[in-house]
Amino acid sequence: MMMIGIFWGINYLVKKAGFPVKIWLGILLFLGCLYLPTPTRAASQRQLEQLEKTGQCAECNLRGARLAGVELRGANLKGADLTDADLGDAKLEGANLEGANLEGANLKGANLFRANLKNAKLNESGLTNANLTNANLEKATLKQAILEGANPENANLKEADLSEANLKNAQIKNADLEKAILKSANLEGGSLEGSNLKGANLEAANLFRTNLKGTTIDDATKLDSKGQPVWQLVNKGAAGETMVGANLSGASLQSLDLQKANLQRVKLESAYLFIVDLRGANLSGSNLTNASLLYADLRGASLAGVDLAGAELKNVNLEGANLKNANLKNAKLGEKVLLESKWRLVWEIVNKEVEERDLTGADLEGANLQGSSLKRARLSNASLAGVNLKEANLREANLFNADLRDANLQGAILEWANLSGANLKGANLEGADLSKVNLCGAIMPDGKQQSCQ
Template sequence: MVEVILQNLGKAMKNLVRGFQPSIALLFLLMFLPTAYAADAGDIQKLKETRQCAGCNLEKANLRGFYLRQANLKGANLQGANLNAADLRGAFLRGANLKDADLRNANLEDANLENAKLAGVKWHNTVVSDRTVIERKWREVFNLVNGKVTNPDLSKADLSGANLNGLDLRNFNLQGANLENATLEATLLNNVNFQQANLTSASLFLSDLRNSNFSNANLEKGKLQATDFRNANLSQTNLKQANLSNAFLESANLSNSILTEAKLSRSYLNNANLSQTKLNNANLLTSDLRGANLTGVDLANANLRGADLSNSILSNAILRSSNLEGANLRSMQLSGTNLSGLNLSNVDLSGNNLSKTNLRRTNLSGANLKTANLSQADLFEANLSGADLSGANLSNADLTRANLRGANLQGTTLSGIKLNFANFCGATMPNGSKGKC
């Protein structure tokens, strides 16, 4: 159908679009295309008049308050449809697709929902009777949503695809539960046991998960933006490709977890335990890592631009090809860490102990290295142009072929350094003189 429309429009508009920019002409054509996946107007009218609409396309249709008692909707597509307050008593919905449909306040007494797709359905205040034919799993979800569950032990429960938004599930036991593709947005989940639970692709946006236990849980590709994980146990958790941007992870335990390719931009990880965690290819843009334990962490190819790592422990970490441009690295513990070849331009390393550190070919242009201890550091071919090294200790450091053009070396200790082919052009030397070009 779309192809025919395009062909006819193309013939009729040849002259009209002649001389237009291609992008404008394309936009004009797209304005006439039918909306994809929209409800069929004829099917809606048919449903109103006959209540016989097996196999109809009613996707995203507004059927709020409709009288659909004993309607035949076998195999109908009702995905995302608004059925709020609809009268569906005795309706035949066998095999219907009700994914993400709004069934709040609807009456489903005596309705048949055998084999219906019910993932993401809104169940608040829905009427479901003992005579309603519905899979046991979805009856349990309905009971949970409507406060009919008295036992908080839901270990190993199948809640995959369930819409549990806004519920109060504090102190529940969901150990080993299947919550794949479930939505728990703005849900109270503090002190919940999620050990070994499957939360793959689950959405916990804006949920309260303080003090919850996620050890050995699977949160791969989880939607966890702005979620509160403060003091939560996420040790040995799979968070690969999870979206944790703007998440609160203060003092959380993430040791030995997998955060490969995770999105952590603007996240709060101050005082978190990230020891031995895999953060390779992760995005930590402007994240707060103050005081975090990053011992042995894998940050290869990670984006740490503008991140605050002050007072954190980064000993024995892997930083290969990571981007630390503009990061705050003050008062860090960097013993045993290889910083060679990294982009550390404009970073703040003032006062740090970098003695014997490998900084070969590292970009430290514009960096703040005031009073830093760089004794015996390997700075072979390092870029220190415009860096502030005032008061720093560079005794016995290797500055062979290093670029110190325009650097500030006032009060710097340079005894025993290797200066072969180093560039001091325009640099302010320890005695205040300018280096020769």
């Protein structure tokens, strides 16, 4: 459109101003050249053939080259331009790619074992599931690179720039990341076990379920407010009061000895706890919603008031654990979960709607049964002291002689329920539906006995 405008402008000037046509045509040709798109330098066919025959192609132009699955073990590609090249599944073990430009290149599944990528440009490149074991990536730039599922184990990533890189599920074990930039990088589900993080910048990095065990940090390492306590717990343990109320949500806690640790009110939402020894630990008031507890030992642990909603428990030992007022709603009890009969019954009540359940004489003291369906349940002589029955459905339930001292019945449905002889001293009945309820002989919240008139 711009060139058309220029043409009509020149045509006007030729007619009105009398300038020679040849001069104006020369100007038009010059301007046209300025607006022509500059062609991208494609890979040199001659250099491609050279690479194939000799494995030597330093400083070569290989832009956009199709080299997927090609055998390039030990090849010399130092300083080569491989921008946007397809090297998917290429065999590049021991290859020299120092200073090469691989921006936007596809290296998915490529084998770069012991490859030299020092000072290489890999911004926005695709390295999904690539093998980077023992590779040299010192001072390489990998901004916004995709390394999901990649294996840079024992790699040299010293001073590498991995800003905003996707390292989800990447295994970066025993790697040297000294002074590396991992700002806003996604390390979800990956492992940094045994790696050197001295002076590394992990500000705003996603460390959801990232294994930090055995990592080395120093005063120059930048970890956000969540990453610091996770590193502390994983590598130094829960000494004193340092972990009380700590935010460990999404943390990866594997093979840890946390016996008798004080972890009160700790946030462990969606955390991954694998082979963790928590015998006798104090986790009261902690949040474990949607956490995964696999092969965890919680014998004798205090889990009073713990929120386990949506948590996954497999091969977990909870014998002797205190689950008073713990929220077990939607908790997933998998195979081989050792749980005392009282708390297993509580779990069944809050997760399975069964009308007319026979709970005569049951010991449910201190249980969290909030919102449970206990319609027409038989609860005569049951021990329900301190039970949370907020908004529970107890319509037509038989609670004859039940112990409901200090129970929370706020907003509960007790229509047509039988509470004769029940002890409700200190109970909270605010907003409860007491229509047609039988309170004959019951001890009311104020300690006075209800008449039977």
